[in-house]
Amino acid sequence: MNKMTQRKSVILLSCIALLCCIGGAQAQQNSVSVSPVSIDAKVKRGASYTQTFTLTNNTGTRLRFKCSVSDVWYDEGNKRVTGRPGTLPHSASLWVQFSPAEIDVEPGSSASVKAIVTVPQTAAGGYYSVPIFEALPVDPVLASATIAKVSTAKASIGVRFKGLMMFTTLNASEYNVEIMGGHISPPSASAELAMQLDVRNRGNAHARLHGSYAILNSSGALVGRGAIKETRYLPDQRKMLEAGWAGELSPGKYTAVITVSYDRVGMEPATLLYELPLIVQ
Template structure:
């Protein structure tokens, strides 16, 4: 996130150290809850700078898609946002060099037994850039200062029972690379619970003989979001192949698709 300060003229880059203030611990906090439950947690902060550093804390909705795009919307706008369930304190904190501090948060799940599946939002921790004086310039030309603002997004997830799991394979492409073939698959979560999927493919030749199982990457996908999976198939000769692709959630939710592949 870049903040532009000044007017047209000389360009001076003033990039803050990404680690001036860091969030200690996991950036995803997941809670298994029921209607009416209350959960509490904390976000630990540490100042790594030689100067005092200030951060502001606020909420955001969050979605992502397989093309790499991310959306940080107003809190509470998504159908499955839990931003309204969450309160936190403080909303701004200044840390001295070497100091640690804590953001406390509380999530109150509505007493609504119609709730089912996964609900999520983000608590954002964003560095407040310190004002920096402009350097003197002999010809008194105006200058521009660019401050790079670093922020952390902590995902707060509430998982309730009863949600439906559903996955759609929306795109596949076989890509020839220098080190071999790569099967690229986009998958969309059109269910009600978040999925933490590992994807693999078993490859068969034209005679139906298996050529092995090839493991791809693991991705977590919220409802209404999509993600890209890459499975390296190694170097294969030209010809017709079949692949059985499996996305495994590590529980009873397993999804599959079968593809005919042509290697030229």
């Protein structure tokens, strides 16, 4: 093995050692964490809101956390996309300032940073931002106790955490969730019963939809039931709300009665009722 290969091998092993040190090797009970991960806050227009984040360093290395934000939205395929602050719809990123924006956390300890959110008077509805916390060693580690130190090698490995901040104004939030249509497939030997609702959120704030369904036979008797897992819809987002049922149905005519509910800031929860006919051959 030549010297260049040896040097590359030591750098690689050093990187692996550092990842084990700051990347959360459970066997050694080393971890780096940020909490909370998700924020869903109700805010007043023209006022400020403060959210505290706890940065925990359970490694043997002093870490420097750098705090920043980015925009978040969805594309035509409902895939999550991010962008520079202030470039995507319903952005809250320009409202957010971290105090401090950079902080060192000693090994085996925690520290707090505050996100100070200044809500414009003109804000109405839901707004979103991704908080980013990047942890890097203050003193870069090039070798572990079992690896020879190589003074000419340099390695920089960090851990990046991304969360989600959602804000809804207490006033001027509008809710209008519609079920555009639906489809139901009967159970078979290879697949369970599947329900899909085409749902669109025409409001200016996000809605968390959840619900239940009941399957009735032609006589109106209950033959099956289940729950619909919570799904979040951002403003003007349209996507399928799905549920399944693993039971069996005899040939005949059935009706799936579906109830979907969501909370509304400053108002009573809203409930939607939808029925899907089903024929089992």
